[in-house]
Amino acid sequence: MTATLPGAVGLDGTVSRLLDVTAADPARFADLCGLALRDNPRRAHLVVSRVLGKHVPVAPAAVLGAGAAVGDAVAAVLDGEAPGLVIGYCETATGLGHAAADRLGAAYLHTTRRVHPGVPVAAAFEEEHSHAVAHALQPAGPVTLDAPGPLVLVDDELTSGRTALNTVAELHARWPREHYVVATLLDARTPAARAAFAGRAQALGVRVDVAAVLTTELALAADVLDRVLADLTALRGRPLVPAGAPGAVRTHAGLWPAGVPTTARHGLTPAGSARLAAAAAAVAAALAPELAGSRGVLVLGTEELMHAPTVVAARLAGRLPGVPVTTQSTTRSPVHAADDPGYALRRSLSFPAPDEPARVSRVHNLADPAAVPADGRWADQRADDVVVVVDAPAEDCAPMVQALRPFATRAVHLVTVPLAEPAP
Secondary structure, eight states: OOOOOTTOOOTTHHHHHHHTOEESSHHHHHHHEEEEEBSOTTOOEEEEESSSSSSSOBOHHHHHHHHHHHHHHHHHHHTTOOOSEEEEOTTTTHHHHHHHHHHHTOOEEEOBSSOOTTSOOOEEEEOTTSSSOEEEEOOOTTOOTTOSSOEEEEEEEESSOHHHHHHHHHHHHHSOOSEEEEEEEEEOOOHHHHHHHHHHHHHHTSEEEEEEEEEOOEEOOTTHHHHHHHHHHHSOOOOOOOSSOOOEEEEEESOSOTTOOSSSTTOBOHHHHHHHHHHHHHHHHHHGGGGTTOSOEEEEEETTBOHHHHHHHHHHHHHSTTSOEEEEEEBSOOBOOOOOTTOSOOOEEEEEETTEEEEEEEEEOSSOTTOOOSSSOGGGOOEEEEEEEESSOGGGGHHHHHHHGGGEEEEEEEEEOOOOOOOO
């Protein structure tokens, strides 16, 4: 796989030009993020993180390091006080929140859209600007929403803070506490949004602090939504399939140890998170001989299942010295793709979601969008091996696997793991 070369164009240039978007700290913003256009009438742009491991493939150490940086920002705000619980938002921040909770040594729970029929929904709320608005919290076992101590809410980006405050309002009405922390990689609120955030927190009668790795401000033109309608037409996407024969398919079942949770959908204590990490390491140990001789491995998580695949990728990187290993995830997000240098989402695939075939799932880029190939097209960049980690039966993954085959020179490795179940 081709790495980004020095002097490669930043991933915010195209959208900044089209929509007149400016960041208060452009150099640091460009280090962490790029910009793309949304197919969403309520919101113009998408901030595409270079370190989240969602829409852009990235080294797993960078993904885990980003979560650790969020955890450190939270620790600085708490000033020695231990958090009672960390909650991450699905689907984008499930892995980020887990890594932050690990850094803090805290219990972790993430919101979900895959509601388990046998577990009561303890709380639910909506994300106002999103394409998929519903969030549910379904803790079970030792992790509870009434745990004493500050509650930490982790999201990848804070543009208004309304989603976080919706969560605080819902939780505080039933499990009140004195202190909440909203933690994020990027706090890009405008002064007006900060004032509105502080006013609502004051109205709720609670202390709500914000902990961010980067604090800046994204300024948008007043007519930004009108501009997007024209720009989506002008910036046309094209099917970008690499040249060359598609890779083979290899299915790996039974690698995940029985009885070990695969996500924190129902909550994990620090001991539970350690068991998950050990299971991911065992999966990597079993896969490493299959990947020997690879010139590049992409480990692909699936929607809310992000953290475990990232740990698998990190352990593979340790077992395959000299082999570039990256990770990213499939997503529900419908985003406009275009093969344009300086644009953060140059390619997008869609296929039936393995867990819900009537619904569309997607994966974007599948190669570093800023990569500058030594020869040939950017679209021809692909990994030797794509490892897909999914909590659905292999037969339900067939459309996704077939869509991915052109992007693997050697093979698509399907690794099926159990769906996260509540503790008995």
